[in-house]
Amino acid sequence: MPMFSGVETPNGDSPDGPDQSKNHPRDPRDLPSLMLSSCYPISLKFIDVGYRVKVESKSKGSSNLRRILGHGPDHQESSSGNVQERTILSGITGMASPGEILAVLGPSGSGKSTFLNALAGRLQGQGFTGTILANNKRPGKQIMRRTGFVTQDDILYPHLTVRETLIFCSLLRLPKSLSKNEKTMVAESVISELGLTKCENTIIGNSFIRGVSGGERKRVSIAHEMLINPSLLILDEPTSGLDSTAAHRLVLTLNSLAQKGKTIVTSMHQPSSRLYQMFDSVLVLSEGRCLYYGKGSEAMGYFESVGYSPSFPMNPADFFLDLANGTYGFDSRFCLCLCCLLCVFLLIWSIQLMSTTWVP
Numbered sequence: 257m258p259m260f261s262g263v264e265t266p267n268g269d270s271p272d273g274p275d276q277s278k279n280h281p282r283d284p285r286d287l288p289s290l291m292l293s294s295c296y297p298i299s300l301k302f303i304d305v306g307y308r309v310k311v312e313s314k315s316k317g318s319s320n321l322r323r324i325l326g327h328g329p330d331h332q333e334s335s336s337g338n339v340q341e342r343t344i345l346s347g348i349t350g351m352a353s354p355g356e357i358l359a360v361l362g363p364s365g366s367g368k369s370t371f372l373n374a375l376a377g378r379l380q381g382q383g384f385t386g387t388i389l390a391n392n393k394r395p396g397k398q399i400m401r402r403t404g405f406v407t408q409d410d411i412l413y414p415h416l417t418v419r420e421t422l423i424f425c426s427l428l429r430l431p432k433s434l435s436k437n438e439k440t441m442v443a444e445s446v447i448s449e450l451g452l453t454k455c456e457n458t459i460i461g462n463s464f465i466r467g468v469s470g471g472e473r474k475r476v477s478i479a480h481e482m483l484i485n486p487s488l489l490i491l492d493e494p495t496s497g498l499d500s501t502a503a504h505r506l507v508l509t510l511n512s513l514a515q516k517g518k519t520i521v522t523s524m525h526q527p528s529s530r531l532y533q534m535f536d537s538v539l540v541l542s543e544g545r546c547l548y549y550g551k552g553s554e555a556m557g558y559f560e561s562v563g564y565s566p567s568f569p570m571n572p573a574d575f576f577l578d579l580a581n582g583t584y585g586f587d588s589r590f591c592l593c594l595c596c597l598l599c600v601f602l603l604i605w606s607i608q609l610m611s612t613t614w615v616p
């Protein structure tokens with residue numbers, strides 16, 4: 257079995273050849289730094305990605321209530337409903353490169369999480385269309401093993417400390433070829449890499465038990481995925497619920513991971529302008545369609561070139577949200593309508609006044 261050195265090729269071989277580890281036993285002290293610094297670069301391409309689901313629309317609104325109350329069998333309800341297809345994603349094309357952060361932006365319900373699931377190969381079934389390529393090939397098991405996915409709702413044991421969580425996880429997730437000591441060292445190294453040393457002995461906690469802060473909790477979730485030294489790290493809204501300083505610190509961490517050659521794809525609901533300028537590429541979604549894909553620094557220029565620009569300097573991410581929500585120019589249009597109405601009202605009122613006061 258090939259050793260898990262963090263420098264494996266996607267075929268599972270060490271670049272030096274599979275037998276090198278036998279000839280040159282590794283120094284365990286080198287292992288964590290080797291695991292975290294070395295990375296097999298993954299270029300991710302997504303071409304014309306689409307996703308459709310079948311939604312059953314029920315003609316009788318009370319059917320659920322009737323089922324709960326036990327009136328009428330289930331098959332009657334399904335026969336009364338008709339199945340409709342709903343497009344969640346459509347025609348999304350772009351790429352994410354090693355050493356870069358691709359930010360997926362868009363309002364709530366625009367399809368960010370669905371898109372990230374598609375990238376991570378988690379969307380199964382007939383509804384998925386399009387092509388996902390990792391280094392110009394369809395992602396195989398090795399690429400999947402090198403992909404870390406940080407979900408929106410992190411699931412962690414509330415009673416374990418940060419250190420216990422990560423050691424427990426590293427014992428479970430790292431290959432058998434590593435000793436218990438080595439796995440612990442990897443966990444310790446990830447703790448320091450993600451700035452969790454200060455809180456390593458604090459319990460995770462939950463809404464009933466006080467534990468680490470929201471930002472630290474997110475870091476633990478990222479650390480959880482960092483244990484396998486992923487080349488591709490996908491994060492679903494990692495900054496949700498964080499204040500702007502904590503969010504900034506977290507994106508700085510992502511930035512430093514990207515600089516080590518990892519490919520980072522992250523969705524974000526409403527990043528501040530400080531965060532926005534740290535994104536290399538941006539994909540703006542609106543109702544499952546791509547409004548913009550390209551360099552973050554060129555997005556405003558693009559929208560200006562097609563006739564959309566904010567009336568005053570504003571955070572690009574806020575502007576894109578306005579565009580995606582269809583509220584762009586709402587204020588000025590609303591004011592114009594109000595002025596017109598006021599003029600018409602004044603005109604009618606003055607005509608009426610003239611007709612009542614005019615005596616021939």
Ligand SMILES: Nc1ncnc2c1ncn2[C@@H]1O[C@H](COP(=O)(O)OP(=O)(O)OP(=O)(O)O)[C@@H](O)[C@H]1O
Binds near residue numbers: 344
């Ligand atoms: N399997 C499914 N069946 C029906 N509708 C779905 C399914 N998956 C996603 N949707 C719908 O697709 C839309 C996009 O969902 P998604 O979770 O990707 O949005 P999002 O941009 O991540 O939103 P948020 O920022 O609130 O997390 C939503 O309206 C959701 O209800």
